[in-house]
Amino acid sequence: MALLELKQVTKVYQVGAVAVHALRGIDLMVEKNEYVSVMGPSGSGKSTLMNVIGCLDTPTSGTYILDGKTVHDDRIEQSSNGKLSDDELAFVRNQKIGFVFQTFNLLPRITALHNVELPLIYAGIHKKDRIEMAKEALRKVNLEDRMHHQPNELSGGQRQRVAIARALVNNPSIILADEPTGNLDSKTSREIMQLMDHLHDEGNTIILVTHETDIAKHAHRVVHFLDGLIASDELTPKGKG
Amino acid sequence: MGQLFESVIMAMKAILQNKTRAFLTMLGIIIGILSVSLMGTAISGIDEVFENSIQGMGQDVLYIQKYPWFMMNDEWWEYRNRPDIEEEYAEQILERASTIAFATPSSGRRSDVKYGKNAVERVEINGTTWQEAYISALKLESGRFFSEPESRYGTRVAVIGYDIKTNLFPDEDPLGKEIIIQGNKFRIIGVIAQQGKFLGLMSMDNIVTIPLKSLQNIFGGRWGVSVSVKPKEGVTVEQAKEELMFIMRGLRGLKPREENDFSINQQEAFREQFASIRMAISAVGLGITVLSLIVGGIGIMNIMFVSVRERTKEIGIRKALGAKKNIILFQFLSEAVIISLIGGTIGILITVGLVGLLQKFFVARLSIDLIIISLSVSVITGVLSGIVPANMAARLNPIEAIRYE
Numbered sequence: 064m065a066l067l068e069l070k071q072v073t074k075v076y077q078v079g080a081v082a083v084h085a086l087r088g089i090d091l092m093v094e095k096n097e098y099v100s101v102m103g104p105s106g107s108g109k110s111t112l113m114n115v116i117g118c119l120d121t122p123t124s125g126t127y128i129l130d131g132k133t134v135h136d137d138r139i140e141q142s143s144n145g146k147l148s149d150d151e152l153a154f155v156r157n158q159k160i161g162f163v164f165q166t167f168n169l170l171p172r173i174t175a176l177h178n179v180e181l182p183l184i185y186a187g188i189h190k191k192d193r194i195e196m197a198k199e200a201l202r203k204v205n206l207e208d209r210m211h212h213q214p215n216e217l218s219g220g221q222r223q224r225v226a227i228a229r230a231l232v233n234n235p236s237i238i239l240a241d242e243p244t245g246n247l248d249s250k251t252s253r254e255i256m257q258l259m260d261h262l263h264d265e266g267n268t269i270i271l272v273t274h275e276t277d278i279a280k281h282a283h284r285v286v287h288f289l290d291g292l293i294a295s296d297e298l299t300p301k302g303k304g
Numbered sequence: 305m306g307q308l309f310e311s312v313i314m315a316m317k318a319i320l321q322n323k324t325r326a327f328l329t330m331l332g333i334i335i336g337i338l339s340v341s342l343m344g345t346a347i348s349g350i351d352e353v354f355e356n357s358i359q360g361m362g363q364d365v366l367y368i369q370k371y372p373w374f375m376m377n378d379e380w381w382e383y384r385n386r387p388d389i390e391e392e393y394a395e396q397i398l399e400r401a402s403t404i405a406f407a408t409p410s411s412g413r414r415s416d417v418k419y420g421k422n423a424v425e426r427v428e429i430n431g432t433t434w435q436e437a438y439i440s441a442l443k444l445e446s447g448r449f450f451s452e453p454e455s456r457y458g459t460r461v462a463v464i465g466y467d468i469k470t471n472l473f474p475d476e477d478p479l480g481k482e483i484i485i486q487g488n489k490f491r492i493i494g495v496i497a498q499q500g501k502f503l504g505l506m507s508m509d510n511i512v513t514i515p516l517k518s519l520q521n522i523f524g525g526r527w528g529v530s531v532s533v534k535p536k537e538g539v540t541v542e543q544a545k546e547e548l549m550f551i552m553r554g555l556r557g558l559k560p561r562e563e564n565d566f567s568i569n570q571q572e573a574f575r576e577q578f579a580s581i582r583m584a585i586s587a588v589g590l591g592i593t594v595l596s597l598i599v600g601g602i603g604i605m606n607i608m609f610v611s612v613r614e615r616t617k618e619i620g621i622r623k624a625l626g627a628k629k630n631i632i633l634f635q636f637l638s639e640a641v642i643i644s645l646i647g648g649t650i651g652i653l654i655t656v657g658l659v660g661l662l663q664k665f666f667v668a669r670l671s672i673d674l675i676i677i678s679l680s681v682s683v684i685t686g687v688l689s690g691i692v693p694a695n696m697a698a699r700l701n702p703i704e705a706i707r708y709e
Binding site: 114117119120149150153154156157158162164168169170172173181182184185186187188189190193229 | 306307310317321617618620621622623624625626627628629630631702703706
């Protein structure tokens with residue numbers, strides 16, 4: 064069974080009197096340990112897709128199953144858990160999703176270590192274990208020596224590595240990276256992408272949203288979006304090799 | 305547990321980052337709690353003073369007097385035509401009554417009292433008999449009350465109140481000393497223990513008590529008195545009052561249809577009067593308190609809305625990482641409660657200081673109960689004013705929140 068399965072997913076936003084069809088029926092399957100890039104112009108629906116996959120938003124219709132868990136299925140009555148509540152979605156995000164954002168989205172005024180601890184706090188993990196796990200995650204991104212620094216004392220690349228450590232720390236089913244190099248210079252971007260490649264080698268499943276072809280090439284499969292539909296879905300040279 | 309702890313820590317960090325703002329917000333609560341605790345202190349102080357001063361009257365004592373204690377201004381004209389209360393009534397009542405243990409006539413005049421260079425002006429000089437000691441349940445600080453023979457012969461002896469003692473004898477023992485009243489020497493044989501004052505109520509502290517006969521001798525002539533009566537053990541005040549009414553009507557020769565031309569007063573009347581004063585003070589105090597707490601609460605609510613707005617992005621990030629609604633709610637609710645609780649604590653500390661100062665002029669005591677009540681009130685205010693902003697934070701859409709700059 065696929066790790067992630069979307070069937071005929073649509074998303075309609077109501078902006079004033081106008082209905083905006085952000086997703087017009089998406090079918091997508093991602094297997095465990097796949098490395099997928101999502102590309103497309105702005106407004107093509109790729110951000111909406113990421114929000115749906117990341118359980119930050121729910122589809123208007125269709126079915127979404129993540130790691131065996133039915134997140135949304137409009138064939139099932141609402142009362143029998145065809146649609147998850149806000150708190151249930153929060154639980155799925157906490158347990159199964161690791162987010163990496165373009166703007167890092169670290170909390171200011173708390174240390175790198177504390178930032179990495181946050182998902183574990185919300186998972187209800189005991190303090191002792193929590194600190195060990197957070198340190199281990201920071202070790203994986205080579206930032207162990209910086210863990211007591213606050214985000215404003217770190218460079219952009221370091222901040223993004225803290226964010227990646229935070230995404231990794233609860234062993235998510237899937238890592239969602241939304242333009243992870245968008246705010247970084249080319250050298251730092253390369254470092255971050257090397258880190259992403261390494262995480263994939265270690266068995267993680269990664270979905271990467273980008274509009275840079277160079278970055279997209281790191282993945283094994285590229286999905287192109289256009290006007291709320293998948294325009295193409297093909298393997299990259301890396302994926303074929 | 306860890307999540308709630310994290311929420312409280314984050315709430316405290318948020319307050320520490322905006323100390324000035326938090327303090328200004330607290331001001332409303334500080335004033336509110338200050339008025340809660342000051343009001344409570346004042347009322348318990350008033351209660352205490354009232355109980356102290358009413359004690360001198362004796363719980364079950366009845367007073368036969370020309371005028372009732374509380375009357376309308378215009379009623380006075382009706383009562384003034386009543387005949388005076390005669391001092392002989394006391395003995396006649398004791399002879400006839402089966403429910404009365406003691407009865408004594410008393411009367412008062414004002415006079416300056418001197419000792420050496422010290423003098424107190426216009427002191428209430430109360431003339432009574434030896435039975436007064438048993439009727440009023442007076443507590444003596446030192447010495448004794450006058451005896452039956454001293455009453456009967458009008459010996460020049462005096463029992464003085466606490467204030468008289470401190471004014472005339474700042475640093476000596478008054479017992480055995482002679483004070484001058486209306487040019488006559490009186491030997492001090494007793495000092496009454498301190499009682500405290502209450503809203504202009506007569507206080508035993510500022511009174512000199514001498515035998516009634518001596519009073520009549522030095523002021524010359526006889527005049528109307530008040531007769532104080534104490535029922536026997538095991539007799540209710542009502543029973544005694546009923547018998548007293550019957551005897552008095554007989555002494556006055558009243559026909560069955562005629563109205564009483566005397567009043568029988570009792571402590572009860574003071575209690576009723578006091579209860580209405582206390583009620584008025586409490587109502588005004590409660591009004592001020594509630595009003596200031598509402599203002600303080602609105603202040604907190606306002607600043608919490610600002611705080612939620614400022615940290616919208618933070619809320620979005622926390623939600624993306626798996627924070628549930630209640631955790632976000634709790635974080636902002638604890639921020640409001642902490643602000644309010646700190647404000648309340650400061651308010652209480654100020655009250656403690658003020659009470660210390662007030663004690664020099666007035667009986668004031670801050671009870672533990674009152675501190676607990678004040679702190680609970682500030683927690684409740686915090687919850688009430690924080691719940692709406694916190695709920696708003698908890699319901700934020702994570703996608704919109706995380707994009708908020």
